[in-house]
Amino acid sequence: MVPKTSPFERLREKFEETELACRQCGYHDTDGGWRVTTSGSRVQYQFVCSSCSAVDTREMRL
Numbered sequence: 001m002v003p004k005t006s007p008f009e010r011l012r013e014k015f016e017e018t019e020l021a022c023r024q025c026g027y028h029d030t031d032g033g034w035r036v037t038t039s040g041s042r043v044q045y046q047f048v049c050s051s052c053s054a055v056d057t058r059e060m061r062l
């Protein structure tokens with residue numbers, strides 16, 4: 001059974017299942033997570049690498 005969740009929750013879960021590996025240096029962040037900011041109908045996910053400070057940003061529309 002697939003639980004009924006909001007699109008936002010589903011995106012969140014999808015991102016949290018994703019392995020957090022920096023695209024720049026390959027550092028694997030096990031402590032960090034996506035920072036989520038919302039503005040209107042857009043959701044922005046931001047991950048800052050704690051090794052090289054590269055920022056990975058993804059934006060979704062609800």
Ligand SMILES: [Zn+2]
Pocket residue numbers: 022023024025026027049050051052053054
């Ligand atoms: Zn990095």
